[in-house]
Amino acid sequence: MVEKRVAIVALAFAIVLTGVIALTVRVFGVEVPDCVVDVQPFRQGNVVEKAPKRYEIHYVARMWKFDPPEITLAPRSIADIYLSTPDVVHGTQIVGTNFNLMAVPGAVNYARVKFDKEGDYLVVCNEYCGTSHHNMAAVIHVSEKAAAHRNVRMHRLSLGGRQQADRHDIQRTLRQHARAPRRIDGRR
Numbered sequence: 001m002v003e004k005r006v007a008i009v010a011l012a013f014a015i016v017l018t019g020v021i022a023l024t025v026r027v028f029g030v031e032v033p034d035c036v037v038d039v040q041p042f043r044q045g046n047v048v049e050k051a052p053k054r055y056e057i058h059y060v061a062r063m064w065k066f067d068p069p070e071i072t073l074a075p076r077s078i079a080d081i082y083l084s085t086p087d088v089v090h091g092t093q094i095v096g097t098n099f100n101l102m103a104v105p106g107a108v109n110y111a112r113v114k115f116d117k118e119g120d121y122l123v124v125c126n127e128y129c130g131t132s133h134h135n136m137a138a139v140i141h142v143s144e145k146a147a148a149h150r151n152v153r154m155h156r157l158s159l160g161g162r163q164q165a166d167r168h169d170i171q172r173t174l175r176q177h178a179r180a181p182r183r184i185d186g187r188r
């Protein structure tokens with residue numbers, strides 16, 4: 001008799017837990033992210049507006065920044081986000097959303113995010129990846145005012161500008177090193 005009661009309680013508990021899982025998926029949108037196996041890991045960030053309020057975002061996490069560093073989307077939009085990294089494992093979390101993925105070298109991970117509310121969403125690395133890990137962040141602006149397609153184009157321009165800036169930084173650093181007198185012991 002006792003066994004029967006225990007079995008009934010256990011069964012009821014299992015049913016309740018299944019219900020909780022269904023609730024988190026349906027109501028809170030918590031889903032298991034995907035590892036995409038049929039896509040080559042990409043090395044450049046991108047934003048593509050596939051349809052009104054539907055975006056495809058390619059994030060590249062690398063030491064110690066995200067590419068693209070800044071994105072503007074329309075509110076109440078859905079973004080399919082693909083994540084890749086060319087160097088080490090990074091964590092990528094969009095604060096205030098369910099998006100929390102690992103960036104793994106050689107793999108592309110995927111999750112879908114709905115941006116309902118307007119505002120600035122912080123993208124942070126939550127997996128220690130080296131000395132400047134704490135500076136690794138990006139931002140997603142969700143704003144009605146900004147015309148979505150124009151912003152995507154603007155983003156592409158700003159991305160190009162940034163890469164140019166990076167090149168200048170590298171050249172300047174090289175010049176400084178070339179100018180600095182070299183000491184016998186190898187230290188500058």
Ligand SMILES: [Cu+2]
Nearest residue numbers: 125127129133
């Ligand atoms: Cu990190």
